[in-house]
Amino acid sequence: MESQGKTMINDIGGFEGLESTNVDDHEKEVTRVDNNKMRTTRTILLSEFVPRVLAFALTFSAAVILGVNKQTKVVPVKVFDTLPPLSVPVSAKWHYLSAFMYFVVANAIACSYAVLSLVLSLENGGGSNSSSGLIITVVDVVMTGLLFSANGAAASVGLIGYEGNSHVQWRKVCNVFHKFCVQGAAALVISLLGAVAFLLLVVLSVKRLHKN
Numbered sequence: 001m002e003s004q005g006k007t008m009i010n011d012i013g014g015f016e017g018l019e020s021t022n023v024d025d026h027e028k029e030v031t032r033v034d035n036n037k038m039r040t041t042r043t044i045l046l047s048e049f050v051p052r053v054l055a056f057a058l059t060f061s062a063a064v065i066l067g068v069n070k071q072t073k074v075v076p077v078k079v080f081d082t083l084p085p086l087s088v089p090v091s092a093k094w095h096y097l098s099a100f101m102y103f104v105v106a107n108a109i110a111c112s113y114a115v116l117s118l119v120l121s122l123e124n125g126g127g128s129n130s131s132s133g134l135i136i137t138v139v140d141v142v143m144t145g146l147l148f149s150a151n152g153a154a155a156s157v158g159l160i161g162y163e164g165n166s167h168v169q170w171r172k173v174c175n176v177f178h179k180f181c182v183q184g185a186a187a188l189v190i191s192l193l194g195a196v197a198f199l200l201l202v203v204l205s206v207k208r209l210h211k212n
Contacts, residue, residue, distance in 0.1 A: 048121045051197045051204070056114035058194030059147070063107035066094050066154075066187035071180040092177040099153040100184070106150035107191055110143050110198070137205040140198055147195035154188055 070093040076085035094100040117136050161181060164172035174181035 048201070048204075049118065051201045052114050052118040052121065055143075055194050055197035055201070056111050056118070058190050058197060059107040059111040059114065062187045062191035062194060063104050063111060065190065066100060066107075066184055067104050069094050069180055069183045069187070071177045073176055075176060090176075092173065092180045094184075097157055099157040103150045103154040103187070103191070106146050107194070110147055110194065113139065113143055133205075134209075137202065137209070140201045140205065144195055144198040144202055147191060147198060151188060151192050151195060154184070154191075158184055158188065 070091060072089055072091045074087050074089050077088045078085040094104060117139065120132060120136060158181065160170055160172075161177075162172060162174045164170050
């Protein structure tokens with residue numbers, strides 16, 4: 001009887017030890033999964049944070065650079081062939097051209113959206129598999145297309161200003177308004193980089209959706 005009692009006690013102790021070991025292993029597995037999720041979330045947030053901050057800074061800078069861009073020059077204007085030319089002050093401003101207005105408005109919309117989407121992404125934990133994350137990805141695509149179209153429109157007008165068009169008798173003006181054209185070209189390059197930042201966000205979101 002005594003030996004049987006000892007055997008039962010040992011068996012019970014063995015079961016308790018086995019149960020304790022299983023509980024410890026389960027807790028370690030849960031902790032490891034939680035740590036992996038936290039690392040994944042931090043990685044996603046970092047990949048969202050940097051491009052969105054860049055997109056905001058670049059599009060904001062492009063809108064401001066072209067929005068304050070203006071230049072006034074005194075140019076000779078010949079009214080009659082028999083009279084000497086008149087010196088007339090002529091100004092070049094961004095809102096004189098609809099393509100430049102479109103450019104400034106598009107970049108202003110993009111930089112405002114970049115701030116809003118950054119806040120939503122941080123609140124959402126950077127998850128692109130949720131409904132809000134999917135909406136952000138779709139709007140990222142729209143912003144990318146908007147910026148590239150605005151850059152194309154501004155570039156076409158800038159090219160005409162730089163080279164002119166002899167077929168429709170449009171004279172080049174960048175030889176007169178050199179500062180205005182240089183500042184406009186700088187805004188165009190910066191905005192293109194902002195469009196690339198939004199395109200990078202789209203690529204990252206599609207990659208995460210594909211993995212999920």
